[in-house]
Amino acid sequence: SRTLSLPLSPSPLHPESCKNSPVKAIQQYSPAHTDAVTSVAALKSDLCVSGGKDKTVVIYNWRSGAVLKRFLGHEREVTKVACVFESNRFFSASRDKTVMMWELSGNSGPSQHFPGHDLVVTGLAVSPDASQLCTGSRDNTICKWDIETGECLCRTAISRNLVTHLCWVPGEPYIIQTSEDKLIRMWDSRELQVAHTFPGKQHIQTYCDVSHDGRYCISSSNGFAGEGCEATLWDLRQTRNRVREYKGHFQTIASCIFLPKSLGLTPVIATSSHDCMVKIWNQDTGACLTTLCLEGSGPLASLAVCDSSALLCASFNSGIHLLRINSAKGLELQEAAKF
The missing domain is CATH 2.130.10.10 (YVTN repeat-like/Quinoprotein amine dehydrogenase)
Incomplete structure (x- = not known):
């Protein structure tokens, strides 16, 4: 069966996507996987x-x-x-x-x-x-x-609900689900029935995450050459409508997550994409606060929060990357290790 898996070969980057990326010493640990x-x-x-x-x-x-x-x-x-x-x-x-x-x-x-x-x-x-x-x-x-x-x-x-991701709403019996039919659904887990369907998007929805307080959901879109390739913030508690979009990636966004509030007063989210870039965004304004290009990594498949200042990013060509978030002088994202 065909799946929405990321391609194994690195996708072509936007001409300016990795421009001026700093080269720093990266700790190389034993690889976690052989592929x-x-x-x-x-x-x-x-x-x-x-x-x-x-x-x-x-x-x-x-x-x-x-x-x-x-x-x-x-x-x-x-x-x-x-x-x-x-x-x-x-x-x-x-x-x-x-x-x-x-x-x-x-x-x-x-x-x-x-x-x-x-x-x-x-x-x-x-x-x-x-x-x-x-x-x-x-x-x-x-x-x-x-x-x-x-x-x-x-x-x-x-029918046509080709699931791409599921996530549970903290403290609630609800599950958010993204699909290849371009819809995001909220399920009531008690009877496993659709409680709400959000307004349809123009592109396949690849991933979703829910904020720690359960107020917001973020979903991400596939795309190419900057068409689509956005993350979308949704209100879960009031209007249940789209709140904001985050545009700046050039290819499919494969993962989008809320970051801990301990990073600062402003709530932030992170995205990773087929374009080899990880971006951190101001949740309230939609502004991109920092970008890190993991050149040669191939598509970036998944993000996870380690602690208040560290992220893990899974890639197709270079294993898992440990990223450090420095908020001392504004937000800065640096690669610390890979394994």
């Missing part, structure tokens, strides 16, 4: 979990640069990883049509299987209390699972 990294998430204050085209799930200490454990079980590439921060369980979705649960203290095999989708699984969200799991696929379905038993509690299909 493209498709997804990364923060598991604990010093640990991240990642999945890749090499079919493995890896726990990595990003502070020390050490692989803690590799997990084997998927038959095809891992498309998404997800977890509840500071937990010992984490989940992976794959092109093999399954989702698996893993234990940090367990062996290298999965502790639970969640089979049931007919095509590649492209959406994965864990409830904040870590009791339930929701998955989405290119088979047009959303499924809700009991984590302990592996039982599928509910399954809903919507």
Whole structure:
């Protein structure tokens, strides 16, 4: 089955996209994966979990640069990883049509299987209390699972709803979902019914994230040569309409996340794109505050917040990048290490 996976070869950059990028000494750690990294998430204050085209799930200490454990079980590439921060369980979705649960203290095999989708699984969200799991696929379905038993509690299909990403709304029974049909949907997880559909966009929606206070959602668009390639802020609490757009990438935005408020008084978001660039934006004004080009990295697939001053960025050609955010003199983004 075809999937919205990023291309393996680096996409052509906009002529000015990596212009004047500073060259700094980067700490090179042992690689986490032997092939493209498709997804990364923060598991604990010093640990991240990642999945890749090499079919493995890896726990990595990003502070020390050490692989803690590799997990084997998927038959095809891992498309998404997800977890509840500071937990010992984490989940992976794959092109093999399954989702698996893993234990940090367990062996290298999965502790639970969640089979049931007919095509590649492209959406994965864990409830904040870590009791339930929701998955989405290119088979047009959303499924809700009991984590302990592996039982599928509910399954809903919507025509043309080729899922690209899922995320849970903090403190609420709602899930946000993006799709190749250019729509963003809010699901009520209790009955697995659509509670709201946001106004349609002009391009495929590739990713979504929800702010820590549950007030806003951000989604990202595919595109090329600057057409599309934007992130969009949505109001979840009042009008449920579009609030603002963030334009400046030249190719598909593959990931968009809210950053911790500890970075400053102004709320900020981060985006990563096929154009090899990571950008940080002023959430309120839409202004791009800083840009970092990871030249030669190929498409940038996934972002994760490590702590108040560090980001992880998964790439297709150069592993996972550790990025430091310096807010002493305005926001500055620097690459510190890669693994």
